[in-house]
Amino acid sequence: MSLGRIAKLNTGATIPLFGLGTWQSKRNVVKNAVKVALDAGYRHIDAAWIYGNEKEVGEAIRESNIPREQLFITTKLWNNSHRPEDVLPALEASLENLGLEYVDLYLMHWPIAFKSGSEAVARDEAGKLIFEDVDITATYLAMEKLIETGKTKAIGVSNFSIKNLEKILAVAKIVPAANQVELHPENPQWELLEFCKAKGIHVTAYSPLGSTDSPLIKRDEISKIAAKHNTNNANVLIAWGQQRGTSVIPKSVTESRIISNFKDIELDQEDLAALKALTEGKAPHRYCDPKDFWGIEIFN
Numbered sequence: 001m002s003l004g005r006i007a008k009l010n011t012g013a014t015i016p017l018f019g020l021g022t023w024q025s026k027r028n029v030v031k032n033a034v035k036v037a038l039d040a041g042y043r044h045i046d047a048a049w050i051y052g053n054e055k056e057v058g059e060a061i062r063e064s065n066i067p068r069e070q071l072f073i074t075t076k077l078w079n080n081s082h083r084p085e086d087v088l089p090a091l092e093a094s095l096e097n098l099g100l101e102y103v104d105l106y107l108m109h110w111p112i113a114f115k116s117g118s119e120a121v122a123r124d125e126a127g128k129l130i131f132e133d134v135d136i137t138a139t140y141l142a143m144e145k146l147i148e149t150g151k152t153k154a155i156g157v158s159n160f161s162i163k164n165l166e167k168i169l170a171v172a173k174i175v176p177a178a179n180q181v182e183l184h185p186e187n188p189q190w191e192l193l194e195f196c197k198a199k200g201i202h203v204t205a206y207s208p209l210g211s212t213d214s215p216l217i218k219r220d221e222i223s224k225i226a227a228k229h230n231t232n233n234a235n236v237l238i239a240w241g242q243q244r245g246t247s248v249i250p251k252s253v254t255e256s257r258i259i260s261n262f263k264d265i266e267l268d269q270e271d272l273a274a275l276k277a278l279t280e281g282k283a284p285h286r287y288c289d290p291k292d293f294w295g296i297e298i299f300n
């Protein structure tokens with residue numbers, strides 16, 4: 001495994017297996033984080049309109065002077081822009097924020113439509129979410145039209161289960177290039193990974209370290225493997241994802257971590273078996289579940 005490890009998308013383009021996440025990266029520090037990452041050799045940045053920091057992410061990208069074609073930039077369509085007529089304007093708003101002519105991958109962030117409009121998460125007076133009656137297939141078909149605009153090189157989805165992927169595939173002219181989902185040894189989603197592989201859909205692992213303040217990264221089983229390879233726990237989790245063929249997009253705004261995360265280690269069969277054993281006989285655990293923040297079930 002080399003630092004420049006890549007996968008091929010079904011469009012023929014390549015996607016680096018290592019990228020920088022930017023969710024919860026505050027606006028006053030994210031520009032530096034992206035700059036440090038690009039200096040360290042990262043070539044894949046994961047953004048989203050809802051993260052509220054595309055402008056600073058874009059500034060760091062543009063100021064790096066790295067030729068645009070050497071970078072892989074992803075951003076995402078927010079849930080308040082699922083109506084077909086809202087899709088192109090939403091991409092254009094992200095491009096304006098980023099200061100870029102195009103992104104490499106545009107993802108439908110969640111398979112759920114919130115009320116269209118300026119509010120990101122519209123709620124009624126009782127605090128209940130207001131949804132928009134738009135099916136994910138209608139949104140996806142509108143996303144397909146983005147390809148001919150040249151404003152995104154590829155389209156894909158995020159947080160899609162097999163069931164929702166099947167729904168999309170039944171109508172799609174363009175197979176999604178990628179599905180970005182939560183993946184780490186406590187939530188390995190082997191079946192989804194196999195399904196995507198069979199359909200030619202690349203998978204990107206989000207929250208690969210177990211997200212903010214996660215107990216996952218501190219687990220003894222991970223520390224033991226890290227000690228064996230004379231490395232740190234984050235590197236074990238990142239290598240696990242890459243060795244499954246997924247892109248891995250750990251977020252950090254800490255310079256030393258951004259640099260140390262971008263390291264090449266190779267787990268052996270014994271390590272992989274130990275990591276697989278973490279979920280044996282147990283239900284998988286998600287750290288990013290809309291049940292917890294929107295009170296809605298997305299995955300089952």
Ligand code: NAP
Nearest residue numbers: 021022023206207208209210211212234250251252253254
């Ligand atoms: P993550 O990357 O699993 O974990 C980030 C946390 O780990 C931060 O608190 C970070 O702290 C810390 N960290 C980073 N490197 C570390 C290291 N070497 N040692 C110890 N701690 C370390 O979590 P995530 O942000 O949830 O997921 C990654 C990215 O995936 C996001 O940023 C976003 O781009 C994407 N994502 C997408 C979705 C989606 O719905 N599509 C959902 C969630 C995430 P510091 O920053 O303080 O260093």
